[in-house]
Amino acid sequence: MNVPPNVTVSAHEAGDPARFTGLDLLASAVLLLDADGHVHYANPAAENMMELSLKSLQRHCLYELFTNGAELSQLGSQALAHQYADLRQDLTLLRVGREPLHVNGIVSALGDATLLIELRENVQQLKLDREERILDQSQANKELIRNLAHEIKNPLGGIRGAAQLLELELPPHHLADLQEYTQVIIKEADRLQTLVDRLLAPHRKPHIVGDVNIHEVCERVRSLILAEFPQGLAIRRDYDASIPEFRGDFEQLIQVVLNIAHNAAQALQGRIAAGDAEITLRTRVARQVTLAKVRYGLALDLHIIDNGPGIAPDIRDRIFYPLVSGREGGSGLGLTLAQTFVQQHMGVIECESRPGLTDFRILLPLP
Structure with a gap:
């Protein structure tokens, strides 16, 4: 970065905005x-990161904006003392009432006791934090589902049994009229029992491990989806044939890809009617990936992409929660499973979605 060593005031104060044109364009x-x-200049990216305007920043000492600003202040003092040409360090800057900033900071001293600080979002740290939150939430969901399902199951059995006994005691001359009501109770109890069984299914089913070829999984899912939606839907293959087999549960992985692809097909009903619906199954190898706090040299990178309307913004952050569905009549269990x-x-x-493109990305460690 080429910054003139005598720059100590903002472009607005100097009356020469062109002096900062290069910095203003940086991401x-x-x-x-x-x-x-004290801040003399901040580019637009800094204003966005700090969530403060340039004028507001100029009224503050930068270090006082963070509860742990002493760490950044110390780096500034070391740079001004010329202990280093520049200092590079990963920082977590804490702010009251706002999300912490995970950044890679570069602190340099210019020739006239001016400090230049460059902050870049630490994408890897943000990803790790997001994955940790997802894992914690998923674990909490599992415990809630297990406890709730068991609490519901016992009363359901009692309700169904009582309805059956009541049906046996109905007077013969009113049997045809009243049996309709007892049957409603029994059928609704059975429907709820089925829902409870589906909630508990992932925790009951044994994990059967064998050698898995991910493309066999994708081809099975492709056949199932096209059998249900034979017209108006194209399923594109974009495979990396070099991906090795890995140890996993073949049936579970079919269920994973099928649940996502089936949701996509249902969301594409409008495009299927128009004849331009597309789902793409894409496989790649990702390198040096951290999954659940463990670093893997290789990972399967599987994308299930559709050109549908996208996920509604009000549920986008909750799509993996149980019983959350963007489709009328949906159980809200497919993505949870x-x-x-x-x-x-x-x-x-992981999932990214906007109108015209929804991309579910599955990352699995490879040997």
Whole structure:
């Protein structure tokens, strides 16, 4: 970065905005401070990161914006003392009432007691934090589901049994009229029992491990989806044939891909009617991937992409929660089960969605 050594005031104060044109265009946050840490200049990326305007920043000492600002202040003092040409360090800057900033910081001293600080989002740390939150939430969901399902199951059996006994005691001359009501009770109890069984299924079913070829999984799912939606839907293959076999549960992985692809097909009903619906199954190898806090040299990178309307913004952050569905009549269990099965394989599911493109990404460790 080429910054003139005599720049100590903002473009607005100097009356020459062109002096900062280069810095204004940078994607990383750049700030110029005096020796006491007061901000003289901040580019637009810095304003966005700090969630403060340039004028607001100029009224503050940068270090006072963070509860642990002493760490950044110490780096500034070391740079001004010329202990290093520049200092590079991963930082977590804590703010009251706001999300912490995970950044890679570069602190340099210019020739006139001016500090240049460049802050870049630490994408890897953000990803690790997001995965940790997902794992914690998933574990909490599992415990809630197990406890709730068991609490529901026993009363359901009693309700169904009582309805059957009541039906046997109905007077013959009113049997035809009243049996309709007892049958409603029995059928609804059976429906709830089925739902409870589905909630408990991932925790009951044994994990059967064998050699898995991911493309056999994808081809099985492709056949099932096309059998249900034979017209108006194209399923594209974009496979990396070099992906090795790995140890996993073949049936569980079919269920994972099928649940996601089936959701996609149902979301594509409008495009299926128009004849331009597409689902793409894409496989790649990812290198040096961290999954559930463990570093793997190789990982399967499987994408299930559709050109549908996208996931509704109000449920986008909750799609893996049980009983959350964006489709009328949906059970809201498909993605919950998919996430559970992927986590049993030490992997993660990520999702990006906007109108015209929804991309579910499954990462699984490879040998």
